[in-house]
Amino acid sequence: MGGKNLSHLVKITDTTLRDAHQSLWATRMSTADMLPIADRLDQIGYHSLEVWGGVTFDVCLRYLNEDPWERLRLLKKQICRTPLQMLLRGQSLVGYQSYPDDVVECFVVKAVENGINIIRVFDALNDIRNLKTAVAAAKKAGAHVQAAMVYTISPVHTNRHYLELSQQLVEMGADSICIKDMAGLLAPYQAYDLVKLLKENIELPLQCHSHYIGGLAVGAYLKAAEAGVDVIDTATMPLAFGASQPPVETV
Numbered sequence: 001m002g003g004k005n006l007s008h009l010v011k012i013t014d015t016t017l018r019d020a021h022q023s024l025w026a027t028r029m030s031t032a033d034m035l036p037i038a039d040r041l042d043q044i045g046y047h048s049l050e051v052w053g054g055v056t057f058d059v060c061l062r063y064l065n066e067d068p069w070e071r072l073r074l075l076k077k078q079i080c081r082t083p084l085q086m087l088l089r090g091q092s093l094v095g096y097q098s099y100p101d102d103v104v105e106c107f108v109v110k111a112v113e114n115g116i117n118i119i120r121v122f123d124a125l126n127d128i129r130n131l132k133t134a135v136a137a138a139k140k141a142g143a144h145v146q147a148a149m150v151y152t153i154s155p156v157h158t159n160r161h162y163l164e165l166s167q168q169l170v171e172m173g174a175d176s177i178c179i180k181d182m183a184g185l186l187a188p189y190q191a192y193d194l195v196k197l198l199k200e201n202i203e204l205p206l207q208c209h210s211h212y213i214g215g216l217a218v219g220a221y222l223k224a225a226e227a228g229v230d231v232i233d234t235a236t237m238p239l240a241f242g243a244s245q246p247p248v249e250t251v
Contacts (some may be wrong), residue, residue: 011047011231013085013207014027015245017075020235023243027059031071038078040148046082047231048118051075052111057094069114076115083117083144090123090130096175101133108137122148122180128168135172146207147174151181159194176205176230181220184213184243191220195227207231210245216237217246 017038021029030097034051041049052072056240060068076084091098093107108119119138123130126149140147147169166177177185179194186194191208198206208224210217210233233245240247 008228008230012227012248012251013048013050013209013231013233014041014044014046014235014248015050015233016041016236016239017195018052018054018056019086019233019246020056020076020239023245024239027055028063031052031060031066031074035078036073038075042079042082044082048083048085049079049088050085050120050233051079052116053088053094053120055094062142069110072111072114072116078231079101084115085118085120085146086111086116088119088121088134088138090121090134092130093134098130104133105137108134108143109141112138112141112143116143118144118146120146120148120178120180122150122178124150126150126165128165128172131169132172135174139173144175145173146176146178147172148180148209150180151179151186152183155184159197162194163201164196165195170202171174171226174204176207177202178209179224181210181217183209184211184215184217186210186220187216188219188223192223192227195224195229205230207233211243212241212246213243218250221246221251 021027045156057068060066060071091104093099094105121134122132129183131147135145149165169177206229208229210220234248234251235245237247
């Protein structure tokens with residue numbers, strides 16, 4: 001990825017084995033589909049591979065007749081160089097309700113034991129009270145904790161709002177911060193302004209996650225890179241564009 005003001009290396013997280021097929025194929029990629037390409041993905045040199053969490057747990061059990069834990073273990077056996085990443089819905093884990101603290105703690109420990117290195121944790125309403133238990137458990141288990149801020153547009157959701165939220169996440173113990181633009185609303189120059197503000201005020205690595213729904217994501221990534229973002233999320237071309245992430249081949 002180039003840009004006239006870009007003077008640092010921007011790393012890439014690949015979402016092909018999780019968010020990409022969740023966004024385009026209703027998460028129907030099976031473990032048998034993943035294993036033949038796992039080693040190839042591992043050799044590329046990505047910052048991380050997002051392979052687990054989100055809806056993958058539910059779909060494995062409900063539709064694919066698979067064990068999601070076994071998927072993680074099998075992928076970990078083949079992916080030795082690249083950190084494995086998951087998406088965790090805070091107190092809701094990978095489900096659709098709030099779970100007790102002890103359940104959250106146990107799930108996080110088992111996720112790390114079975115191969116997860118980076119846990120991206122978020123709450124859909126940016127209520128950070130729902131992140132505290134998961135963040136603490138992940139830190140204790142030795143995982144890298146990436147706290148995500150859900151991006152949207154409203155009179156309330158200003159750049160200053162996201163700065164204040166990011167500072168609270170830093171205080172909570174996050175190892176990195178993610179701008180999570182799940183609706184593809186982040187426009188290029190808005191991305192530049194937001195990333196610049198965050199990089200000027202927090203010292204943690206900053207990652208940008210977007211979807212191509214509105215056609216803005218490639219431009220948003222470019223301007224985010226110019227403003228100093230550290231990592232961006234992309235997918236392999238056949239599982240990119242549309243509701244998925246931009247293709248790595250383009251950026």
